[in-house]
Amino acid sequence: MLILLVAVNWQVLPASGYVPPSEDLWLSLKTMLMPAFVLGTALAATLMRHTRSAMLGVLKSDYVRTARAKGLAERRVIxxxxxxxxxxxxxxxxxxxxxxxxxxxxxxxxxxxxxxxxKLVVDAVFNRDYAVVQGIVLVTAMGFIVMNILADAAYFVLNPRLRKQ
Known part of the structure; x- marks a missing residue:
């Protein structure tokens, strides 16, 4: 629907394709705008919903009420x-x-x-290139493991109580 609306009807952005930034930076940004929007909106909506829910829960806690009672600025409390x-x-x-x-x-x-x-994984599956598929699965799994390790490291940065143990 986005391609139909933005690229075909309004003719604002190109419908598909890829242009490297080294060739034409402006056209590269225009071609990547719609895919980035498509990938980012669903994830951003999920993150915003959970962030709102977590903030509402934390704002009702005692230490936030205490910080407000001490006279801290609302910006600092939040x-x-x-x-x-x-x-x-x-x-x-x-x-x-x-x-x-x-x-x-x-x-x-x-x-x-x-x-x-x-696109590489789809092409590898259609061409029955099992070595490439296995390599992609391995790299994806390693990326997922690295993301979880970074999340665990971020816990120590965010929560000072974890550093004391």
Whole structure:
């Protein structure tokens, strides 16, 4: 629907294809705008919904009420006390959404004819190139493991209570 509306009817962006940034930076940005929008909106909606839910839960806690009672500015209460504690489930969700991003890239790259990781796996499956498929699965699994390790490291940065143990 986005291609039909934006590329065909309005003729604002190209419908598909890929132009390297080294050739034409402006055209490269225009060709990547729709695929990035398609991949990002669903993930952003999920993250925003969970962030809102986590913030609403944290804002009702005692330490936020205490910080407000001490006379701290509302901005400092939200950023330093509430948001930092609400980020723990968001970091977990972000690491898990990495797999969804990779899965979405397979379909998005196929639709927008972008020569990327997703298109490579589809072409390898259709050509029965099992070595390439196994390599892609291995690299994807390693990326997922690295994302989870980074999420675990982010817990220590965000939550000072974990550093004392």
């Amino acid at each position: 950023l330093k006390h509430a948001f930092r504690n609400a980020l723990t489930p968001i970091v977990t969700l972000t690491a898990l959404l990495f797999g969804e991003l990779i899965a979405g890239a397979v379909l998005t790259e196929q639709i927008f004819t972008i020569p990327g990781f997703g």
